[in-house]
Amino acid sequence: MKNETKVGLLFLFTSILVVCFVYLLGSFDLFSKSKEIHLLYNFAGGIEVGSPVRAMGIKVGRVENIRFDADQKDARGEEVKLILTVSIHERAWDTIREDSRFFINLAGVIGEKYIEISPGSSTAKHLQDGGYYRGIDPPRIDQLISQSYSLAGKILELVENNEGDVVSIIQNIDRLVVNVNKALSLVTNSKAKSEDFADLIGNMAQISGDVASISGGLRSKEAKETVHLLYRLMWRLEDLDKEAIKKFFQEDGIKAKLF
Amino acid sequence: MLASVNQLLQIVAIGVLSIFRPPYRWKNYLREISFVGSESFLVVIICVSFAAIVTIIEASYHMTLVVQSDAMVPGFASLLIIRELGSVITALLIGSRVGAGWAAEVASMKISEQIDALKLLRIDPIKYLVSPKIVGSVLGTLLLGLAANIICLICAMFVTKLKLGYPMPTFISMTKLFVEVQDLVFASLKLMTFGFVVPIIACFYGFRAKSGAEGVGSATTQAVVSISVAIIFLDFVLSYVFSHFY
Numbered sequence: 001m002k003n004e005t006k007v008g009l010l011f012l013f014t015s016i017l018v019v020c021f022v023y024l025l026g027s028f029d030l031f032s033k034s035k036e037i038h039l040l041y042n043f044a045g046g047i048e049v050g051s052p053v054r055a056m057g058i059k060v061g062r063v064e065n066i067r068f069d070a071d072q073k074d075a076r077g078e079e080v081k082l083i084l085t086v087s088i089h090e091r092a093w094d095t096i097r098e099d100s101r102f103f104i105n106l107a108g109v110i111g112e113k114y115i116e117i118s119p120g121s122s123t124a125k126h127l128q129d130g131g132y133y134r135g136i137d138p139p140r141i142d143q144l145i146s147q148s149y150s151l152a153g154k155i156l157e158l159v160e161n162n163e164g165d166v167v168s169i170i171q172n173i174d175r176l177v178v179n180v181n182k183a184l185s186l187v188t189n190s191k192a193k194s195e196d197f198a199d200l201i202g203n204m205a206q207i208s209g210d211v212a213s214i215s216g217g218l219r220s221k222e223a224k225e226t227v228h229l230l231y232r233l234m235w236r237l238e239d240l241d242k243e244a245i246k247k248f249f250q251e252d253g254i255k256a257k258l259f
Numbered sequence: 260m261l262a263s264v265n266q267l268l269q270i271v272a273i274g275v276l277s278i279f280r281p282p283y284r285w286k287n288y289l290r291e292i293s294f295v296g297s298e299s300f301l302v303v304i305i306c307v308s309f310a311a312i313v314t315i316i317e318a319s320y321h322m323t324l325v326v327q328s329d330a331m332v333p334g335f336a337s338l339l340i341i342r343e344l345g346s347v348i349t350a351l352l353i354g355s356r357v358g359a360g361w362a363a364e365v366a367s368m369k370i371s372e373q374i375d376a377l378k379l380l381r382i383d384p385i386k387y388l389v390s391p392k393i394v395g396s397v398l399g400t401l402l403l404g405l406a407a408n409i410i411c412l413i414c415a416m417f418v419t420k421l422k423l424g425y426p427m428p429t430f431i432s433m434t435k436l437f438v439e440v441q442d443l444v445f446a447s448l449k450l451m452t453f454g455f456v457v458p459i460i461a462c463f464y465g466f467r468a469k470s471g472a473e474g475v476g477s478a479t480t481q482a483v484v485s486i487s488v489a490i491i492f493l494d495f496v497l498s499y500v501f502s503h504f505y
Contacts, residue, residue, distance in 0.1 A: 003289045006297035014402045017409040022443070025435055050439065112436060 034061060034087040035129040039115070040072060040080035045104045045138040047113045053086045055117040060092035063115065074134040084135070086115060097124035102135035267463050270385055274393050274459065277386035284391060291395020295357050295454075296403045303352050307407040308414040310348050311340055315418045333419050334433035337412055341442045345408035347494050350453030353400055354486035358461040361392055362482035365465025366475040374466070385462075392458035400454030401447060408446060445501045452497060453490050460486045 044066070053061035065085040074080045088096065097120025105116045115135070127133070159166055187197075217223055315336050319329040365388060368374050377384045416430045461482045468478035 003286070003293040006293040007289050010292075010296045010300065010399075010402050010406070014406040017406055018443070021409050021412075022440055024431060025438060025440060 033090045035090065035093055035127075036064065036085055036087050037127055037130065038132045039084045039086060039102050039135040040074050040132060041082045041084060041104070041135045041137055042080055043137045043140060044082055044084065045113060045140075047084065047104055047115065051112075052114045053088060053117065054114055055088075055092045055096060056119055057116075058092070060117075061086055061088040074132070076134075078134075080134065083132075084115070088117075094126070095119050096127055097121060098127060098133075099124040100127075102133065104135070104138040263467075266466065267459070270389055270463055270466070271459055273383065273385040274389035274462075277383065277390040278394055280386070284387075287391035288394045291391045292399045292402075293395075294360075295353060295395050295399025297399075299353055299356055299399075299403060300406070302356065303349050303403055303407050304410050306352055307345055307348050307411045310344055311336070311411040311415040312418045314339060314344060315415050316422060319423050329423055330425075331433070332423065333415070333425060333430040334437040336415055336419075337430075337434040338437045338442065340411050340415060341408055341438055341446055343494070343498070345411050346404055346446050346449045346453065347490065349404040349407045350400060350450065350457070350490045350494075351487060353396070353403070353454070354457050354490055355483055357396065358457045358486040359479050359483050361458060361461035362465045362479045363475055365462050366468030366478040369466060369468045370470050370474055384466075389458060389462045392462065393455060396458045397451050397454040400457070401450045404450035404454075405443075405447065408443075441504070445497075445504075448501075449494065449497050452493055456489050456493060457486055460489060 047063060047066070049063055049066055051063045052059045053063065063084055064087050067083050067085075068081055069083055070081060072080050072083060096117055100120035101118045103116045103118070105114055106112070107114055315332060318332045318336050318339075322329045322332055365374075368388075374384045374388075377387060412434065416427055419425050419430045420427055464478040464482035464485065468474045
């Protein structure tokens with residue numbers, strides 16, 4: 001075999017292997033059609049270029065680019081400084097809508113980070129190719145620990161500063177529980193029959209029903225108008241001579257009619 | 260010592276510059292690429308594949324011993340193969356096989372005064388002997404090393420399936436998780452560097468060979484030892500430099 005042939009075969013063989021390998025790594029995809037959207041975050045929790053994007057748990061794309069933009073704002077005007085460009089395969093594009101949510105999740109034993117997309121409702125609009133959408137920032141573990149630590153410190157300080165009060169509250173609660181227990185046992189052991197208690201509860205329910213009906217009536221349109229008219233009347237009477245009113249109410253009016 | 264360094268630098272400078280100056284001896288280039296790449300193919304593939312098999316088995320044993328699970332072995336074994344094992348073993352094998360051959364060839368020419376004859380014919384011996392070897396070694400090592408790396412991974416995938424019981428898609432997904440195209444690029448740069456060093460050192464010792472069969476043997480031995488040491492040292496330097504890019 002000639003040297004040219006040998007070298008040509010080696011070159012061809014290696015090229016095929018390398019292309020297949022790079023294709024397998026998913027760094028480029030000759031046959032797939034995908035669309036891109038931009039996701040906005042303030043904290044991305046360690047996501048990287050190449051991290052997978054999953055919709056309903058199935059891989060449908062990858063993070064293509066990560067960039068910072070100090071002037072970026074989301075649809076509500078909130079400042080969002082981190083923009084993740086992600087590609088989404090066409091087969092999943094239709095299921096992802098404007099009300100879909102974009103979470104950053106953790107998977108596997110080594111904690112692989114990925115973007116999980118929840119499916120949107122079928123009535124919502126489709127995403128726009130190249131559109132900007134707000135992602136949901138993952139919780140910051142360091143912040144949670146810091147807040148828990150701070151909260152625990154405050155509770156400890158509160159207890160230490162009000163030690164006497166806290167003890168007193170606990171003692172009072174203890175006494176209250178004992179008293180409630182005694183009251184319940186008295187009710188249980190009382191000679192009154194259970195029917196009496198049932199009647200009592202029935203009456204209470206009836207009273208509360210009546211009160212509700214009255215208060216409901218007071219909220220009616222007529223009642224409101226009546227109150228309004230009374231109010232206006234009072235104001236009109238205010239300007240009249242107080243003595244004359246007094247005389248009317250006490251001597252000529254109500255009193256005369258009553259007595 | 261200074262004369263040796265001077266001679267080495269001369270071989271590097273003239274050898275590299277002569278590649279870009281006519282006359283271009285394409286047949287010589289192709290012959291050297293074939294000698295390095297095609298004719299070393301089988302021995303390199305076999306050795307690298309067995310190294311991958313041993314890596315998988317040993318890593319599985321150690322991981323099970325320490326963390327009671329070998330689930331991560333396919334991933335980091337792939338990374339180890341691409342970043343280190345494939346390139347270094349390929350380069351060492353080429354250094355032994357090809358480097359020894361070239362050192363012996365140049366040393367024989369030196370002691371039989373063929374190099375002096377080339378000079379008489381106004382042919383630069385470095386351009387005539389070293390330049391094709393540099394081209395052949397850089398390209399041959401690159402092609403062979405890349406093929407060896409990927410075949411090595413395929414072997415590792417089969418061993419993972421047969422010995423550890425993980426299905427092939429698991430191996431592929433773990434490899435995708437750990438290995439990036441960047442690793443393949445760095446492996447290529449390493450291979451090209453190793454490929455460059457082999458003919459330089461081999462020819463350097465060949466040109467310095469003393470008369471007699473003993474001189475040829477001594478030049479060959481020194482060349483192989485120096486090439487091996489240079490590859491190991493350069494591997495450390497390059498790994499250290501590339502670690503800043505990860």
